Amino acid sequence: MRLLSYIASVGAIVGLTSHVASAHPNSNVPNLRRATSILIDPPAQPDLPPAAQAKTAAAAAGLNLDDIQGDILIGMKKKQTLFFFFSINDAATFKSKLGTDIHALITSTTQLLPGSTQPITAVNIAFSQTGLTALNITDDLGDSFFRDGQELDVDALKDTITNWVPQYRGKRIHGVFLIFSDTVENIDSELANINSILGSSITEVHRLAGAARPDAEEGHEHFGFMDGISQPAVIGFPASPLPGQAVVPAGVILLNETEDPVTTRPAWTKDGSFLAFRQLSQLVPEFNKFLVDNPIVEPGLTPEQGSALLGARMVGRWKSGAPVDLAPLFDDPDLANDNTRNNNFDFSHPNEDLHSNQTRCPFSAHIRKTNPRADFSSPDQFQNNHIIRAGTPYGPEVSDEEAASNTTTTERGLAFVAYQSVIGNGFHFLQTAWADNPGLSDPDPGFDPIIGSNGGQPRFVSGLDPTNSTRDFTLITDFVQSRGGEYFFSPSLSAIAGTLSA
Numbered sequence: 001m002r003l004l005s006y007i008a009s010v011g012a013i014v015g016l017t018s019h020v021a022s023a024h025p026n027s028n029v030p031n032l033r034r035a036t037s038i039l040i041d042p043p044a045q046p047d048l049p050p051a052a053q054a055k056t057a058a059a060a061a062g063l064n065l066d067d068i069q070g071d072i073l074i075g076m077k078k079k080q081t082l083f084f085f086f087s088i089n090d091a092a093t094f095k096s097k098l099g100t101d102i103h104a105l106i107t108s109t110t111q112l113l114p115g116s117t118q119p120i121t122a123v124n125i126a127f128s129q130t131g132l133t134a135l136n137i138t139d140d141l142g143d144s145f146f147r148d149g150q151e152l153d154v155d156a157l158k159d160t161i162t163n164w165v166p167q168y169r170g171k172r173i174h175g176v177f178l179i180f181s182d183t184v185e186n187i188d189s190e191l192a193n194i195n196s197i198l199g200s201s202i203t204e205v206h207r208l209a210g211a212a213r214p215d216a217e218e219g220h221e222h223f224g225f226m227d228g229i230s231q232p233a234v235i236g237f238p239a240s241p242l243p244g245q246a247v248v249p250a251g252v253i254l255l256n257e258t259e260d261p262v263t264t265r266p267a268w269t270k271d272g273s274f275l276a277f278r279q280l281s282q283l284v285p286e287f288n289k290f291l292v293d294n295p296i297v298e299p300g301l302t303p304e305q306g307s308a309l310l311g312a313r314m315v316g317r318w319k320s321g322a323p324v325d326l327a328p329l330f331d332d333p334d335l336a337n338d339n340t341r342n343n344n345f346d347f348s349h350p351n352e353d354l355h356s357n358q359t360r361c362p363f364s365a366h367i368r369k370t371n372p373r374a375d376f377s378s379p380d381q382f383q384n385n386h387i388i389r390a391g392t393p394y395g396p397e398v399s400d401e402e403a404a405s406n407t408t409t410t411e412r413g414l415a416f417v418a419y420q421s422v423i424g425n426g427f428h429f430l431q432t433a434w435a436d437n438p439g440l441s442d443p444d445p446g447f448d449p450i451i452g453s454n455g456g457q458p459r460f461v462s463g464l465d466p467t468n469s470t471r472d473f474t475l476i477t478d479f480v481q482s483r484g485g486e487y488f489f490s491p492s493l494s495a496i497a498g499t500l501s502a
């Protein structure tokens with residue numbers, strides 16, 4: 001099937017073919033159109049294990065990487081991503097194509113890992129509850145947030161519904177294709193292939209194109225901070241977790257796997273995962289102005305260094321990715337780029353009170369709000385609250401005009417993706433119970449300064465000033481704003497070939 005799709009779409013990218021072919025004279029046919037990997041690999045992000053080794057190690061732990069869709073476990077590493085949201089018009093035709101030609105396009109975890117023959121363009125698929133219903137699947141997947149859809153969750157998420165892109169409203173989205181490659185041309189040709197397979201059985205509802213930022217910013221989100229560093233490992237993948245990396249039973253991320261908190265799943269949901277999608281716009285020039293206007297004043301820091309420190313304390317990491325818990329005053333790129341050290345901290349330090357001393361990392365910092373590590377008595381207490389993040393930045397770089405006027409005029413942000421087995425433990429919990437909860441611990445940390453929402457009202461954030469722990473900041477602007485989203489289920493490859501297409 002790969003070869004057929006290649007031939008069907010090769011005409012559109014013929015110019016690129018010769019360029020890439022000369023770069024890889026010995027590559028097999030599917031690689032002719034791809035000059036580089038689908039995945040980025042900045043030094044601060046964990047490396048992925050080689051496919052063969054990972055597959056064997058996972059199998060020994062009972063995980064089948066050939067059956068798990070490729071996006072779920074690998075993290076924030078895609079070069080180019082297209083989220084193509086669709087509705088199903090003709091369930092019978094859709095099902096017959098899903099089980100055959102579409103199934104053949106779906107990329108497994110093994111196929112995406114280094115050392116395997118990556119497809120030219122990787123494809124994953126996920127369905128909303130209304131999509132499953134359209135396919136006549138009446139099983140209860142055991143997740144109320146998935147069943148109800150994200151629009152019904154807006155009040156709890158403190159979204160401003162009038163900021164939602166209209167296409168996310170009204171439960172019109174039945175599913176999403178996630179299409180990954182190294183170039184937009186490859187993605188466009190794969191989308192054309194998918195559309196020609198499915199014909200009028202689907203209709204496009206919305207699309208969002210994401211891409212790793214250019215050059216030195218690769219791997220960084222739009223505010224400039226390295227992303228995708230701290231991800232939980234599931235038991236079995238990767239086989240060798242990094243120092244400080246959380247390790248959770250596979251059932252925290254994958255349905256019907258070990259320690260899935262819900263024990264009554266239909267058997268066909270095994271090795272699927274719920275995908276929480278959010279189109280999160282980021283007001284970058286406004287964020288930068290806030291930093292310039294509010295530098296931390298501390299002996300030995302220039303105003304620029306004080307502004308950088310404020311930003312680092314809002315995130316909990318410097319732009320390089322170095323954690324402020326280990327580098328409290330100045331960025332440390334060597335620390336950032338060392339995977340054995342850059343996630344090896346839990347906010348506790350000898351002779352410093354974990355529950356009152358936030359000289360190093362504020363309680364409100366984004367990474368501490370969303371993963372409090374040692375802050376709670378027992379680590380197992382929040383084992384089930386881990387998510388694997390898999391999003392991609394979207395939108396253009398900040399223009400000179402936007403920077404000069406301190407004003408966003410073109411939307412950019414994060415096409416946020418979180419995988420978990422229970423949305424109410426994962427994304428929904430992190431956003432509502434932690435990021436938006438000003439009283440998470442004592443002293444009250446306030447809101448998460450990056451993603452916290454107070455329903456459009458000003459938010460207080462404490463702990464940002466290391467010289468004065470009682471000083472609160474009041475954030476008038478939400479630098480991250482929800483434009484909407486949906487909850488999906490990303491099934492295993494065998495479920496796609498089986499129940500979903502039957």
Ligand code: HEM
Nearest residue numbers: 221225226227228229230280367370371414430431451480
């Ligand atoms: C535009 C919105 C967002 C931006 C700019 C952003 C940025 C970042 C950055 C720079 C990091 C540090 C890099 C790392 O540790 O991997 C991070 C980590 C993290 N973020 Fe976000 N994030 C956003 C949205 C979210 C949302 C909506 C959630 C969940 C509700 C979330 C949950 C997390 C988690 C769990 C971590 C890892 C924390 C850790 O384990 O230390 N993020 N984010």
Ligand SMILES: *[C@@H]1O[C@H](CO)[C@@H](O)[C@H](O)[C@H]1NC(C)=O
Nearest residue numbers: 090091092134135136137502
């Ligand atoms: C849906 O299921 C019902 C009952 O099993 C069946 O009668 C109907 O034909 C199915 N529809 C489709 C589109 O498969």
Ligand SMILES: *[C@@H]1O[C@H](CO)[C@@H](O)[C@H](O)[C@H]1NC(C)=O
Nearest residue numbers: 256257258260263265266267
């Ligand atoms: C997986 O699903 C089957 C069928 O519902 C069930 O018998 C089994 O206990 C489940 N396993 C786990 C680990 O949830």
Ligand SMILES: *[C@@H]1O[C@H](CO)[C@@H](O)[C@H](O)[C@H]1NC(C)=O
Nearest residue numbers: 328351352353357358359360
């Ligand atoms: C808090 O920790 C810092 C080191 O990060 C230390 O210098 C300071 O003395 C501690 N403050 C208190 C009140 O213990």
Ligand SMILES: *[C@@H]1O[C@H](CO)[C@@H](O)[C@H](O)[C@H]1NC(C)=O
Nearest residue numbers: 289290292293403404405406
């Ligand atoms: C942008 O913000 C900076 C920092 O506050 C300020 O110096 C500058 O005058 C602002 N520019 C405009 C056009 O408002």
Ligand SMILES: *[C@@H]1O[C@H](CO)[C@@H](O)[C@H](O)[C@H]1NC(C)=O
Nearest residue numbers: 465467468469470471472473
């Ligand atoms: C610390 O902040 C509080 C609240 O803003 C303020 O009242 C107090 O004067 C500050 N202390 C110092 C030493 O600046």
